């Protein structure tokens with residue numbers, strides 16, 4: 177019998193009382209790594225109430241001490257960087273290099289949280305009336321909640337709880353039930369860094385447990401990253417229960433290739449950006465919009481993609497890993513079939529893909545479609561697999577129109593040697609992250625990141641710099657200080673207003 181994944185309740189890693197479990201599966205082998213219990217409603221209640229109790233003291237811990245916790249945590253995460261990447265690669269399947277990047281991006285957010293005293297500075301105006309000052313303080317909300325997806329098992333939990341906790345909140349985390357093992361290790365290290373009992377709680381589960389958190393009268397703010405339909409449900413349910421909600425959802429990212437771009441740079445960059453991580457990235461490039469003669473580079477791109485093969489996380493020659501699950505694999509293969517059925521030209525078909533020695537892995541080879549039109553299912557749906565859809569247009573204007581008509585707006589990029597084309601693109605495109613001669617503009621915590629349009633719902637203070645605003649309230653105080661001498665007798669100048 178493989179191990180059961182623990183919950184974290186009031187500082188203790190405990191076995192759930194639930195008999196209902198889901199297997200955590202290595203997607204390259206189908207080995208069962210663990211069983212994740214779906215927490216009982218009683219356990220969800222304990223987690224929330226424990227976090228509410230811990231908030232009473234945690235909110236009063238001096239801000240520099242909270243920053244020091246983050247400094248200790250950052251050091252521990254760096255020390256355990258490769259170990260975390262290995263755990264992550266086992267249950268998610270991504271290559272070791274990719275897994276290390278996943279952990280590193282999370283560490284950068286913890287580094288940002290070390291700066292919390294500066295991030296929490298309020299504002300002051302002295303003497304709004306004689307002897308009266310007004311100033312604002314930034315205060316923690318209370319119990320915050322995080323619900324995370326399978327594709328970044330380290331980075332995305334680390335987007336959420338470190339900053340929320342550094343701001344003085346307590347946190348209930350519900351990691352993806354498909355990849356919960358990395359989160360367990362992240363929280364063991366947080367405890368080791370000195371996080372007091374109850375400040376972060378972890379429960380496992382799916383809809384039932386998430387709904388209990390969304391509707392609980394004690395929870396104040398909900399951070400979600402995942403697919404569009406689930407994001408819409410979470411946004412609707414959370415806001416209906418008057419919570420503050422931010423939902424990072426699905427994507428369909430376009431890159432625009434101008435004929436004046438550097439061909440080698442385009443081809444080399446597009447290979448990794450389209451099929452890297454098996455296309456299971458919210459910032460993956462899934463649509464290439466070729467402008468004018470740049471379409472002539474497509475055969476070379478296809479040739480390069482033919483040379484990429486998936487494999488085990490520890491295989492240094494593998495370009496990417498397996499898809500996360502059997503149902504995800506079947507869905508991607510069905511969408512490829514649909515693309516062919518609906519008339520797109522399949523230049524490279526990855527459905528019949530195998531990896532030597534790993535017959536049970538969720539393998540899909542690199543896949544490329546050309547002649548894709550916006551009505552096709554493969555264009556409309558987020559495939560979340562190693563599939564690139566190609567479109568051909570005549571002008572930059574048409575390319576911008578294609579990108580702006582998409583219901584998604586997470587990331588995009590343009591390849592060009594023209595400053596004016598690049599300037600126009602970044603100015604007119606309706607997307608949150610824009611790369612210029614950079615295929616995937618990865619979000620950085622000292623900037624802000626929210627997708628536009630259907631890729632994001634809710635409070636725009638979502639990630640990084642401005643997330644402090646999501647996890648806090650502003651309180652404005654106007655004070656006539658008792659020890660300030662009366663204004664009587666002082667020169668009192670008034671200005672007559674017309």
Ligand code: NAD
Pocket residue numbers: 323324325326327328350351352353381382383384386387401402403404406407409424425426427457458558560586627631
């Ligand atoms: P998912 O929506 O299936 O699951 C995300 C989380 O929601 C999980 O914790 C899951 O347990 C929970 N959940 C699932 N069904 C639920 C329901 N009916 N009610 C309540 N909670 C539910 O997403 P996934 O497959 O794990 O992740 C892939 C998706 O995440 C893709 O669409 C990808 O684009 C998106 N994503 C977006 C970003 C971004 O920044 N915009 C980043 C990473 C991933």
